[in-house]
Amino acid sequence: MPELPEVETTKSMLKTHIFGEKIHKINVYNKKLRWPVPDLSILLDKDVQDVYRRGKYIVICFDDISLLVHLGMTGSIWNVKSTDVLKKHDHVEFFIGNKVLRYNDPRRFGSILLADKNPKNHKLITKLGVEPLTSDFDVKYLYSKTQKSTRSIKNLIMDSHVVVGVGNIYAAESLFKSMINPMEHSKNVSKEKIGKLVEFIKEILQQSILAGGTTLKDYYNVEGTPGYFKQQLRVYGRKGEDCYVCKSLIEQVTIGQRSSAFCPNCQPLNL
DNA sequence: CTAATTCCCTGGAAGC
């Protein structure tokens, strides 16, 4: 499932393919994504001026408009040959320069939307929290949030209005490395531990970007290659297995309707 | 205002 590293990987590869190129043709085979895919004909004959990421949105920028692409849970973009047969769940097809790119999304939780050239005031963008890999995300910022909230720490760091890009996998992994129980009330986590958490969120996201992201079963980058960070996961998806640090059995609880794996010994609950 | 819950969706695994 795409989180920040997977979106970053997709964005980077996409950029190498389409930067400066012109859109010739767009086919929409199924407009029923998270929201209906709008009429994209306004993009025809326009040049791609920039491709960047904000949160989990890929922003493709043209001279007077931008395209927002969100991969949702199972979205992926494939660089294909025009002669390749359409796969199941190929919903939108872009002909850009001499490339053919297809958006595939089995669960259709993703979205493809139009926005202003600078989408910062778009309703889906404007309320997003800080980027975790920038200096805006630091102890001071996160500690001020944790002190004001009554929620669990895991709930808080997965809230995209606080910090973007930290989904279920990386939340579990960074809490493990910081030795913080995911159920802990955010108020009760010391400033020292919040400092560690900030540090490890950045470190784990960066390491995953270097590994090309995490492929569980659905994620593939633009060239159809999986990410290799799964090999470095220490708690996510390891319920009932031995903790790599202390050999205790990894447990799993539900927090905010999301499964949350943790080591009861390495991440004791203080409350 | 915040926090918790609901809902969208399909594929794979497990149960019978």
Place this chain on the structure above:
DNA sequence: TGCTTCCAGGGAATTA
């Protein structure tokens, strides 16, 4: 083999 049930979860919309 084939059906049914459960689970995975990003995040906006809805409810409390």
